Amino acid sequence: MATAPDLLPYDRIRADLFRPLSRVSRRYMLATLIFFLVGAAGLVAWGFQLRRGMGVTGLQRPVFWGVYIVDFVFWIGISHAGTLISAILRLTDAAWRKPVTRAAEAITVFALMIGGMFPIIHLGRAWLFYWLLPYPNSRLLWPNFRSPLLWDLTAIVTYVTGSVIYLYLPLIPDMAQLAEHNTPWRRRLYGALSLGWTGSDREWHALERAMKLMACVILAVAVSVHTVVAWDFAMALAPMWHSTIFGPYFVAGAIFSGIAALIVAMGILRKVLHLESYLTRRHFDRLAKLLLLMSLLWLYFTMAENLTVWYGNEPKEMAVFGARTRGAYAPWFWTTVFLNFVVPFVLLGIRRLRTIAGATIASASVLTGMWIERFIIVVPTLANPRLPSASSFYRPTWVEAAITVATFAAMAMLFMIFAKLFPMIAVWEFQPHPQEDD
Amino acid sequence: MTHTQHRWGMAIDLDRCTGCAACVVACHAENNLPVSTPELAAEGRTAHWIRIDRYYQGEFPDVKVKYMPVLCQQCDEAPCEPVCPVYATYHNPEGLNVQVYNRCVGTFYCANNCPYTVRYFNWFAPQWPEPLPLQHNPDVAIRPGGVMEKCTFCIQRIKRSKEDAAQEGRPLADGEVRPACVQSCPAEAMVFGDLNDPESKVSRLAGNGRATKLLEELGTKPKVFYLHKAT
Amino acid sequence: MDRRDFFKIVSTASAGALAGCGNHTGKVIPLLVPEHEIVPGEEQWHPAACTECAAGCGTLVRVMEGIRTIERGGETVRQRVAAIKKIEGNPLDPISGGRLCARGQASVQSLYHPDRLRGPMRRSGERGQARFAAVSWEEALGQAADEIARQCGADPLGIVFVAGPEPGTRSLAIQRFTAALGAPAPVVCSIADHAVERRAADMVFGWKGLPVYDLARAHCTLSVGADFLGGWASPVYYARQFGAFRQGRSNVRGRLIHAESRLSLTAAAADRWLPLSPGSEVQFLAAIGHLLLDARLARNTDALPKQVAAAFQSADPGALLASCGLAEKRVRELVRELGESEAPLVLAGASLVHTNSLDAVAASHYINLMLGNVGEPGGVLAPASAAAPGRRPHDSLPDGLPGQQPAPNRAAAEGLAGAQVVLIDSANPVYTMPRSAGVRDALARAKLVIALGSFTDDSAAWADLLLPDHHPLESAMAVVPAVSRQLAAVVSTPFVEPLYDTRAVESTLADLARRIGVEYSPVTPRDIVEPLLAQPSAAGGATYDDVARQGGIWLDAPPAEPRLAGVALELASARFEGDPAQYPFLFQPYLSLEFHDGRGANLPWLQELPDPASSSIWGLPVEIDPQTAAKLRVANGDMVRVESPHGSLEAPAYVHPGAVPGVASMAIGDGHEHYSRYASGRGANPLAILAPVWEKSTGALALGATRVRLARAGGSRGWIQFAAPDREERPFGRR
């Protein structure tokens, strides 16, 4: 089948990977524009929400957290694609990772940017979001560090900072190359961004060490971020949220959806940017196996979570469990199991079906399934509070739908712009020179 | 008067309560609760700082109905308090679980973490057709859209009574402070007072054999005591 | 006196003229110098009277500063007004005791209601369309006076004044007005005037007025057919009594057994509820009487008239209880409990009037008689109005008071049928009378219809002239409480300026009488209060001003011994209109605590009060038992068609776990054609489809005498439940 990209001549690699940057087709422009418009529509919906009030959402007592929080958890989960996978692979020196890491790191940064907006979108008085930040003020008012939301804010800000650095570092050598022969504005852009990289040994070593260090740091931060996201729920005194399993469960789910996002992104990039010889079946196969592993892990956690609740038979928890598995939300719960387990198990477990298409389809299924899974975690608990008389049912409105759809469009748009500014695969990693020693 | 600090509490005798909802309207009138419309109500936008929970028990013909007024339990270990990232809800020195509207940014976390679901959100900026605003109680804030609100134990009445007593240079008497719900209750099912005063009526009722607390097992230490129906 | 006090005394106005709207670049609306001193932030409490039902609670009204913007002389000005913030009970009033029900407290919303009539109006569309154009009082009163005078000349009997049941200055004024015109006495058109209870007390004990049940001192109470904690005679008074009955005594906890065909608020509060078949109250009470006599638990049998005792004795409890749908064994246990109690009490009423309700209430009085509690502590007590002749308070009142006599609905329907000129005040006959009673036709036929209320309601929509009344809180008035052991009048003096160009009905009637040129002496609260001040039990030297200051007068009434007339006990079965084969269900429209006879429906606070049975807000359902619901395949919120031989309605269903099988109940309140933005055109009026069946001897509308059939009429149409689950137990627990 396809040759390993490492075996291709470096000039060809360079040409192949830099080519998408120099040309923007009309269809590409159009697609970007459409995504922009959908994203802008989401902003309009948000503007409407800011103007009218949170009542334009389907949120109602007692379901105070809904689609926005689902989106938040989902996108923060997707962000684990990224960095976590690339960091693990980098640390374990898996050579096949080379064409995969940049896309993964970009997903992380964009997913975090998008996910990080939701806590603000979701605020009753979003314009006061800065009150959550600790800043000096004459009234000596500080935010409450006992609140998991503050931990969350801290973790996410750290993670965003870390992942931007982590995306940026391996871009430096590529940008230095791009600054050489290019249109004037691009020369200026890449020149500035490459921070005067000359390619000296000292620089290579510094970069190498920085990336190793960041890979270690980002791993720890990524695990903690999603644990803290899980604690937003687990620290609450709500049935089926107040659970010790939530930290690892959310981390596993995040990596699961992250890998799926990466596969989907690769599947699309491969076609759109004509990277068939770089993103080969081998890459998909390896990632698919990883995805299958995570699917099984997800199933294990889901069972562990639900089985203990069912066996314990505590009435308040059973109300939520029942709503999930047999009541109003049951169709969604079982859809989740189907999309997150049955589909990937069949498509990825059977070698014959584990093709590029198969892996992409399974990943899309997992992405959908994981979004719904987050809904199933967030909503039924709130809809079935401890005092039954306050029970309710939550139905999102068009505003929430518009903003959710807009975030997907925004992701696509950011990714498409990124792909036209930076090579989607780190070119220098294929360079025969400076690190022949590895 | 051996104590200087008050610790406000309430006792609700379910053997007296008839579920007549006088307390609910009293609360609406006292606390400037937004007036809903059928459209808003259909979206779950009504607010009732005190509500009557109603449950049927048994099957016909041996059906019973249980009515139970539920308001903010003013927990000593309130789950809503630690989760607020901006200290918009906190415990004040008199044991009240206070909601500061100015500070609230609307994360909803407090409401999620309230096991009694007694927190209500201002989904929209409230509107009153003219001349209904003439009825507004000037002692109580008109809450803007986007903030959480809940029962305050009629803090404005506590303050007014304390101010009256201070003007007259005397201590507060037991029963002098009456939140609107307590004041209105025809069956006198609700009693309000100082739990730090062992002789107060509410302290004595809290020690009654029928007294329990709602969801006591969660360790929230509510300051509302329910006296269960005697048989 | 220091300088400061001088200022305080001399100056009538001191309040902070906080002019401007903060931003001095904005247009400054001038602020008028206020009439009275109101310090911002300071509260005043004024006594007033509640007129939301006939109970006549004394209230205290909290008044504080309010600023409103008005047009004056073509200029927009701001006016500092005394605004009513809250209504509470008057602690001096023995009825309310400082407490107040939901409806009484919500009545401030009708004062500041956005759709209150702001001045007189004249019809500009067809009758019933509720299209009106503003006119001046001069013009409106002129037209009214002309046409009434013309009718007076032709046939004064064609003038019908439809009034509410609340006795007081208002009813006195109306009575004087009709008397002055030579017209028939005003017809009270209400489904809440308790005509049956009044007649029964008169018939058995010779008492005028509603008997008072001394619940607080009873030990065991059997209540039959009276939802005394819900929409019955004096809800605040009885709720207070109930609280004391239950937990007001250190050694006794009152036990309440409640028999009613509906799981009402009273049934819910009771220790045991006996679900009666509708209309079987008299059979039930006859069986109780028999069982008490049988078990020798009636301690005062001798007092019972011979033929009544015989009637009880000859009753067959087994058959009777079977017709009530009750198990005999259980009832026997309860009878023993009642009979052995130190202070037993039977409290019967006709919350749901049936054709035989009078017999039931009469039977209950005889049972109280045999239990020996009549006039005793913890028993049934004579109303103040039943005091010995010559000392009866209302005898000493000028002209007596209407509403103290039962005023049958049938008479109202018949009176309206031939009316040429109709005046309507404090009543809404188009809403409260069944369609089959022909009220609309009568109003359409009349030459002139005048409505005196504050709102364009269902009946006012048929009027030619609207002469809007002040809100009660803007009026001087006196009200006589319906259930009272004291000789009482609650007095309200106006302390807020009328908001709009309205006039008190008393002054409108005086003005009309003057224009018509008939002898009429205007009514003031003094007309009610001064005869009471002349009573021997009144405190010496007390003046009308003292009474007005404390919000009323409450005097001990001399005890009234029952004067037994020995009326026989009848055991007629209730009659139901409609063929049982075609109309298999019984229908019970009932008066709820929130909406009473439907008049509470225009207030948003009451609309968003969850219905105690179904927890629905902004809409009332038909309550159906679970088996029937299963048969009809309806779930909560599904629409149900209720069809009687006289009409049909569609309303959301509530599958009520406590509904008596085969009986559909529905609270009255929805289905106003016109009644402000909050009530117009929403839901269905259960009264509309009733058959014109009347209680056989009083002529009260038999609310529960219509058969219906039920059918599913489609899925949910926006039925809103505040608290959805009926049960505390969770549905998904493993057993």
Added chain:
Amino acid sequence: MVARAAAAPSVQPIAYSHKQHLALGLECLDCHSSADTSAAATLPSVRKCMLCHAKVAASNPEIRKLAAFAANHREIPWQRVYGFPPEALVKFPHAPHVRASIACDRCHGDMTKATTAELQVKHTMGTCLGCHRQYKATEDCAACHY
């Protein structure tokens, strides 16, 4: 949170002089008469002004303006200088502060030198808290925000 924007002295409808009145021996409470008993200090009604000014200095053009308002049955449209709009969600009762012997000038500046009302002390939460801390008064949020 923040007091309303100050009105410049010139925009007040009448050139009232605090200085002059205080120099005549009047005290704050003479005109702002419920400061020690009530939440609001209150501004005097035009009627109260006219108690003296019906005779005193009646020919002064500013007093004529005053008389015109009174004759017209209109309050003087003073521009508000202190106070909180309802949306500030804060309550300030004067009486307890007067009872605690906090001098008026602590929050309103030295009016013996001022003519028309003008903003001399900015009322922010910082100002309130600073004083409360100094006097060890309550720092409970619900003391003012409810």
